[in-house]
Amino acid sequence: MRFKNVSQLESIGLKTLRHDIIDIAEYGLAAADPYNNTLRAVRIEDGHMLHIGCSEFHLKGAPYDVEATYDLNTQIDRVFVFGAGKGIQRIAEALEAIFGDRISGGMIILKYGDTTELSRVQVEYGAHPIPDEGCIRASRKMLALIKELKLTERDIVFTVIGNGTSSLLTLPPEELSLETVQAVTRVMQIEEGMTTAQVNLVRNQIDLLKGGRITRFFGKSKQIHLVPIDLEEPNALGGVGFEGYMDKNFWIHCLPDCTSCESALDFIRERNLDKKLPLEIISYLVSHIGNNTVLTKKEYLDLGCRAYGLMPHSSSFLPKIKERCKELGYEPHCMTRRTFVEAKEAGQLFSRIAVNIALENEPFKKHC
Numbered sequence: 001m002r003f004k005n006v007s008q009l010e011s012i013g014l015k016t017l018r019h020d021i022i023d024i025a026e027y028g029l030a031a032a033d034p035y036n037n038t039l040r041a042v043r044i045e046d047g048h049m050l051h052i053g054c055s056e057f058h059l060k061g062a063p064y065d066v067e068a069t070y071d072l073n074t075q076i077d078r079v080f081v082f083g084a085g086k087g088i089q090r091i092a093e094a095l096e097a098i099f100g101d102r103i104s105g106g107m108i109i110l111k112y113g114d115t116t117e118l119s120r121v122q123v124e125y126g127a128h129p130i131p132d133e134g135c136i137r138a139s140r141k142m143l144a145l146i147k148e149l150k151l152t153e154r155d156i157v158f159t160v161i162g163n164g165t166s167s168l169l170t171l172p173p174e175e176l177s178l179e180t181v182q183a184v185t186r187v188m189q190i191e192e193g194m195t196t197a198q199v200n201l202v203r204n205q206i207d208l209l210k211g212g213r214i215t216r217f218f219g220k221s222k223q224i225h226l227v228p229i230d231l232e233e234p235n236a237l238g239g240v241g242f243e244g245y246m247d248k249n250f251w252i253h254c255l256p257d258c259t260s261c262e263s264a265l266d267f268i269r270e271r272n273l274d275k276k277l278p279l280e281i282i283s284y285l286v287s288h289i290g291n292n293t294v295l296t297k298k299e300y301l302d303l304g305c306r307a308y309g310l311m312p313h314s315s316s317f318l319p320k321i322k323e324r325c326k327e328l329g330y331e332p333h334c335m336t337r338r339t340f341v342e343a344k345e346a347g348q349l350f351s352r353i354a355v356n357i358a359l360e361n362e363p364f365k366k367h368c
């Protein structure tokens with residue numbers, strides 16, 4: 001049970017409806033947990049044969065086989081886990097359950113307040129949505145660890161990149177201070193209400209790890225990127241499947257990136273942000289025109305990386321919620337699958353729709 005105050009929630013108002021809402025939400029949250037999907041995507045058979053991937057999580061058009069197989073006894077020396085994002089600890093926990101003491105180490109960066117019981121993978125914490133010193137300290141520590149490991153082609157690195165990474169994975173160049181970088185998110189996202197795709201036009205150009213740069217540091221190791229979303233669903237730029245995420249990715253920071261200093265400056269001028277953002281940001285972008293250091297598609301392919309979307313729509317929370325609604329006698333309606341906003345804003349919108357249903361019987365008639 002993910003709700004900790006069920007008795008309180010069910011003690012007032014329409015108790016039967018409240019009970020059913022909690023039941024439906026629990027059903028959906030269980031489906032949204034990537035732990036079990038990770039167990040299906042990564043398996044060890046016969047005690048030493050590692051199988052990674054299956055058709056359920058494979059990206060359409062990817063230039064590699066659906067499944068990769070390695071002998072842990074003869075082909076692999078070490079296994080590592082690195083990542084950042086909200087809720088990604090469930091994937092890391094599943095990997096620890098799969099590999100046990102075969103995991104040599106790694107590190108993930110979580111949001112303050114997240115909890116986990118990892119034993120072999122280090123855990124650091126930072127702020128979201130505006131990065132803080134904790135994000136920079138954790139990112140710097142992660143980079144130092146990766147360099148220290150001296151990874152080879154006989155090592156496997158699992159990366160886990162989820163929502164919130166654009167804040168948690170923050171390591172600006174020496175020319176830019178934390179306060180300057182914070183201003184980008186504060187101005188563009190908090191004050192102007194811009195989307196992650198828009199904010200990352202700038203954010204990805206003022207960082208040493210974002211924009212796919214972290215992938216370079218893993219070198220020739222066998223890189224397996226586990227992403228807790230449906231990669232067959234179009235992202236905010238229309239990218240879908242392997243080719244789409246190679247050409248139109250802006251936030252999965254282990255994949256190739258489509259941003260540039262030129263596009264960042266064009267957007268800043270188009271939205272009249274040049275007077276709102278710190279001068280240091282503008283100067284840095286101008287000074288790096290023609291020197292784009294984001295990861296390219298060619299680099300990614302040369303490294304032989306593999307990516308899997310762990311949350312395909314067919315087995316995600318929305319179909320499961322619909323299924324549970326019907327079991328309890330309710331008719332489900334999907335208002336949208338693509339909000340592209342923070343959970344707080346989405347919750348506020350849907351709560352107002354609920355109020356309108358209660359008062360006006362629109363857009364649906366109330367159930368009771």
